[in-house]
Amino acid sequence: MTREGWIRLAVVAALVALLEALCRGGVIPRTVLLAPSDMAVSLWQILREGQHNTDIVSTFRNVALSSALSVTLGFALGVVIHALPRLRATIEPLLASYYAVPTFMFYPVFIVVFGVNAAAIIAIAVLLSIVAMVTSTLTGLDRIPAVLRKTARVYRMSFAKRALLIDLPAAAPHLFTGAKLAFAYAFIGVIASEFILSGQGVGYAIAYAYNNFDNRTMYGLMLLVILAAVTANTALDVIDRRLQTRLRR
Amino acid sequence: MRRLGDFILLVAGIVVAWQGLHWLAGDVALTSPWRTLLRLGALMQSETFWGHVAETGRAFAAAVAISLAGGVGIGTLLGLSRTSAIVSEPVLLALYSLPKVTLYPLVLLCFGLGISAKIAFGAMHGLIPVAIFTMKAILQIKPVYWRTARALRLTPRQVALTVALPAVLPEVLSGARLGFSLSLLGVLIGEMFASKRGLGFLITNAMGLGDIATIMAVALFISVFAIAANAALLALERTVHR
Numbered sequence: 001m002t003r004e005g006w007i008r009l010a011v012v013a014a015l016v017a018l019l020e021a022l023c024r025g026g027v028i029p030r031t032v033l034l035a036p037s038d039m040a041v042s043l044w045q046i047l048r049e050g051q052h053n054t055d056i057v058s059t060f061r062n063v064a065l066s067s068a069l070s071v072t073l074g075f076a077l078g079v080v081i082h083a084l085p086r087l088r089a090t091i092e093p094l095l096a097s098y099y100a101v102p103t104f105m106f107y108p109v110f111i112v113v114f115g116v117n118a119a120a121i122i123a124i125a126v127l128l129s130i131v132a133m134v135t136s137t138l139t140g141l142d143r144i145p146a147v148l149r150k151t152a153r154v155y156r157m158s159f160a161k162r163a164l165l166i167d168l169p170a171a172a173p174h175l176f177t178g179a180k181l182a183f184a185y186a187f188i189g190v191i192a193s194e195f196i197l198s199g200q201g202v203g204y205a206i207a208y209a210y211n212n213f214d215n216r217t218m219y220g221l222m223l224l225v226i227l228a229a230v231t232a233n234t235a236l237d238v239i240d241r242r243l244q245t246r247l248r249r
Numbered sequence: 250m251r252r253l254g255d256f257i258l259l260v261a262g263i264v265v266a267w268q269g270l271h272w273l274a275g276d277v278a279l280t281s282p283w284r285t286l287l288r289l290g291a292l293m294q295s296e297t298f299w300g301h302v303a304e305t306g307r308a309f310a311a312a313v314a315i316s317l318a319g320g321v322g323i324g325t326l327l328g329l330s331r332t333s334a335i336v337s338e339p340v341l342l343a344l345y346s347l348p349k350v351t352l353y354p355l356v357l358l359c360f361g362l363g364i365s366a367k368i369a370f371g372a373m374h375g376l377i378p379v380a381i382f383t384m385k386a387i388l389q390i391k392p393v394y395w396r397t398a399r400a401l402r403l404t405p406r407q408v409a410l411t412v413a414l415p416a417v418l419p420e421v422l423s424g425a426r427l428g429f430s431l432s433l434l435g436v437l438i439g440e441m442f443a444s445k446r447g448l449g450f451l452i453t454n455a456m457g458l459g460d461i462a463t464i465m466a467v468a469l470f471i472s473v474f475a476i477a478a479n480a481a482l483l484a485l486e487r488t489v490h491r
Contacts, residue, residue, distance in 0.1 A: 008336045033358070101472045102430070104437070105452055106468055112464075188349075225348060225351045
């Protein structure tokens with residue numbers, strides 16, 4: 001690990017220790033925040049006893065489904081839009097200001113259309129994450145070096161061969177960035193919609209525990225979400241950085 | 250002129266798609282553009298609607314102010330040394346991509362039910378992108394600027410105002426634009442979960458009643474505001490870039 005990596009670890013560890021000390025010392029009352037060690041114990045119990053297993057499975061299934069949908073549909077849409085410059089020029093402002101609109105407020109519409117179930121959650125998560133994939137696909141296709149296209153022509157590659165052997169690998173780093181963003185947004189979308197209104201899932205379980213003053217369960221599950229999100233996003237980020245450096249070579 | 254034409258085409262396209270979806274899904278699921286406009290017109294004539302707007306506006310303004318001041322402050326502190334920037338960047342990115350809704354109960358327990366919880370939650374969303382952009386902007390100031398400032402024997406105050414500020418302004422504005430949209434999202438989600446006032450509450454309340462026209466009307470109102478504000482900030486960014 002680099003020197004900065006060690007410092008980072010030390011800083012995070014020190015902050016957690018400080019929080020632990022503040023909670024144990026009674027500066028932060030137990031009714032507001034549990035000590036980090038208590039959260040870990042609670043999470044361990046939740047996982048061992050398995051009372052929230054269905055929630056956990058349903059959340060991760062929804063996240064996986066909606067990111068997969070966003071990545072495939074977003075890629076396909078990106079390819080189509082890239083092939084039609086006139087269409088692209090027209091919808092460019094829409095793509096640019098898409099994330100300025102709090103799309104999440106359309107969740108109630110999906111609730112009315114699909115009812116309170118996984119379909120509504122997946123629909124809003126896809127809506128939140130798909131545009132990140134579309135824009136990344138467009139950037140990736142734009143940045144394919146002209147020389148690669150020329151090489152393909154010199155080799156008289158067929159369209160399919162060129163797409164598979166030249167275009168896809170050349171655009172891959174950008175596509176991966178898109179997939180990374182799509183995953184992060186889908187995760188946020190799923191947890192947020194479960195939290196606001198649903199009958200299942202980790203977000204729902206946290207909101208339920210909050211409404212019942214069950215701080216132990218609430219903080220245990222919160223720790224689970226934080227750990228899952230940080231681990232997954234950091235792993236994707238590390239791969240993304242490697243691909244980006246390869247791009248610069 | 251071409252851009253104006255494109256814009257009109259885009260709006261027309263959205264309205265047509267909306268109308269098409271309305272025919273597909275039926276009146277219960279999705280109100281038509283025209284009926285949504287009528288509903289919004291009716292809402293805008295009622296006093297209670299503007300009360301909700303004022304409540305959300307107050308919370309949002311405070312959240313944006315905290316995001317900007319705090320984000321620029323934190324970003325400046327972390328950006329002053331290369332080590333602190335490298336140490337903190339992954340942490341900030343992890344915080345950025347965290348589903349912050351999970352932390353909302355914690356915010357509620359700290360601030361209680363009321364406007365301060367909404368402000369804190371909005372600021373949590375907006376602060377981090379502003380900090381990340383500010384930090385990166387300061388790191389990327391060209392070393393030759395510092396050398397020039399030294400050669401001209403500028404005072405620290407002059408360095409800050411005439412060298413550093415103009416150099417970081419475009420990036421900071423991009424961060425502010427992102428922080429602006431995310432604060433709005435944060436405030437609205439806060440209102441949707443636990444509140445008795447504000448536009449977010451209006452939406453969840455309408456959801457409970459199955460009143461799709463109100464949901465669409467409020468969503469349209471917020472979208473138009475968000476897009477207009479975003480366009481204004483983009484235009485400001487472009488003038489600064491020049």
